Each structure stands twice: as C-alpha cells, then as structure tokens.
Amino acid sequence: MTTATHQYFIITEDESEESCLIDELPRPLNKQSWMASKGVRMGNEYPSGVRLNMSVDGGLVVPDYIPNTVLLPMVSGRLKSLLEKEVGVEIEFLPFALYNHKKRLAAEDCFIANVIGTHDCADMTKTRGEKSIISPGQFEALSRLDLDPAKVPPDSRLFRISVFPRVLLIRDDLRAIFEQGGISGIRYIAMGERCQVL
Secondary structure, three states: OOHHHOOEEEEEEOOOOOEOOEOOOOHHHHHHHHHHHOOOOOHHHOOOOOEEEOOOOOOOEOOOEOOEOOOOOEEEHHHHHHHHHHOOOOEEEEEEEEEOOOOOEEEEEEEEEEEOOOEOOEOOOOOEEEEOOOOOOOEEEEEEOOEOOOOOOOOOOEEEEOOEEEEEEEEHHHHHHHHHOOOOOEEEEEOOOOOOEO
16 A cells, blocks of 8 residues: 555756766776675775765766766765665665865765665566666666556665666655755656666
8 A cells, every 4th residue: 555655766866067977986996886886785895995086077066966977876974864864774875085176175975875685676567778688687778667566665765676776766755855855966757757767
C-alpha cells in the first residue's frame, strides 16, 4: 500500500554556468571509484586527504549536489547532514576537499555519497535505454525508467536500482524535504519521463 501513494524520481545534476564541475579524479581514487558508483562499500580502499579540483570548463559556485562527469554522487556538508538525519539507509560518506581554478580551497567538507546496495525494482517492460555489453542485465544509458510498485522497498526514500546502479532514486517525501531546505544543484526526473541519463 505504501508504494502506491508515493512518487519516485531520478536525481541528476541541475546544470548551470555558475556551478562548478569536477571532471577528473586523482589516480589512486580513479581505479576504485567504480565501487562508489555502484553502491559497493569502499572502506579502506578510499585514500585519505583526497583533493579534487574544479574544471576550467565549469563555474565557481559549489551547489549542494555537486556536478561531475565521473559518475559519482557528490554532496556538500549541508546535504550530508540532511541525508544522515532523514534517509535511514546505509550511506558511506567519503570525504574530499574541493579546490578552485586557482588551486585555492573552495569547500572543505564535501563527500562522495555512496548509497550502499541496490534494489531489483525496475519495470523492465517499460524501462528503455542502451543495454550494457560488459554487465548483462544492466544499462549503459537510460532514456526512460519505470518502477514496479510491488518491488519498490516500502521504507526506502533514497536508493539505487540494480539495472542502472549509478543513479540515485528519491521518494517524493524526501524530495519535499530537500526543496524545503533549499538544497541546490538537483534536477528531478519522474518515472516514465523521457530522459537521457548516462
């Protein structure tokens, strides 16, 4: 009954010229970053003192949901606090400091938000996208996502799906909390809406 009363959305970046962009990872992290893009615990694999740099192709504003091309959910300290308070699922917060174009510290408390685990709840009769050759049963890109209401975990307000684990899905009540809190940098894509998510 619970799932029927809720709507779900893909979280993606709200692109703007003012927002910063992260487009590369330091070498030690680059090799292991796939773990945090698929909900696999990184634990001791994550190096200490990670510094990430803003790309010259982006702006200087650091939104709460930080735009990047490395396929990782990156969040501000403010959004981390909200997630810890409201979500109720296991999230591994992997800290990094963000430096601007002049290599000066722009934000000290930033995190990769590694939501652990995935759920098999996509409606494969309606979901559309480019199938993965490397990972059978998964997508490389999505053009439409639908969920099977009977399979959606009733208590999850933020989760990953097994057919496309690198995106996060959010429930409408958590989205409302984000919007009331003025969380910046997020665009929401409804289930069934045409999209191009890579």
